[in-house]
Amino acid sequence: MIYDLIIIGSGAAGLSAGIYSGRYRMKIAIFAGEFGGETAKAGAIENYPGFKSIDGYELMEKMRDQAKDLGAEFIDEKVTAIKRDGHCFELSAGDKTYQANAIILAVGAERKHLGLPNEKELTGRGVHYCVTCDGPVYSGKTIAMVGGGDASVKGVNLAAEYVKKVYLIVRGKEVIAEPINDEQLKKLGDKVEVLLETEVKEIVGKEKLEKLVLSKPYHNSADLIVDGVFVEIGAEPSVELAKSLGVDLDEYGYVKADNMMRTNIDGVFAAGDIVNHFGRFKQDITAAAMGAVAATSAYEDHKIHGDLCMLHAIPPMQSKIEVK
């Protein structure tokens, strides 16, 4: 079967694209990858219109169900390669290949790591990247959160419900968070200590994390004894598939797309965290909007090129006959 459109990614951008393209009555498949993307890991979402507060995973389930009801087929595989022949695309996932007339890249971003020795070895043993997952494991213990943006502040606010103490380690001169999250942070009082203009220089431990070594002393010591450290220092766009298709990137390494989410490659569209349209303001509402626009552009494209892939895909002899 040749799909009209294949969407790669099942975060807010991919699922929104699924809902819109389903309404356009396109034959679509969504390669879920890690279901729900960053939203599923975000904990409570309190700024998505229509929901006063909803768990991120639940919001993604609702979007997925809406897309399914509109005919989207979900394939629980990771796309490992895409081949392009004119306006036809062949995707490899698992041990199968899939064909499509158009692609929406909504694969999101990968969380950044500190890049320190020991970090990998101690991942899951004191070093973590998902505070909604592992924060509550540290109930009654002391943790550090690295990062000065909104995600780290949200992480502190969540973890504070469980842990005894949190050190928020910020490289810059200030914490930059949504004011409502900042307000909540301030209400936590002594439970949180913010260490500004401070970096983690070393992660120390053998079987598990024992301490962090900071770039500047805290209470006369560069050693900070914590049970766990959570890293929330942003993310880098996952652009490998885009690069393999020859899609242009912008100066920051994001996929370059126009205001209709079209890339430089005919039939390839992009949405969500792999695009930098709203700068650091990466939200569910912006991702969902980009997904809707990308689906609309894919639909417009489909109206023009819809049958081309089918002509390509049939055997050459038959193709000749059909064309005549």
Next chain:
Amino acid sequence: MSKITIYTTPTCVYCKATKAFFKENNVSYEERDVSVDAKARDEMIAKSNQMGVPVIDIDGQIVTGFDKARLQALIGIK
């Protein structure tokens, strides 16, 4: 039938995904929330030697994280 214990936290997405997978496949399991049960947390760390969830114990075989292929193999479902 396998005896399955899953160690979770309330907000963990991979725990939710694991439980959804079990539900889809009609697999019954015992859930232990390590955010409120210190004994369960100690048990989880002793079994897995780590602090990340979910940890799944299937008849003594330990799976860390939502590793669908491994769960399928251990439970014997496709």
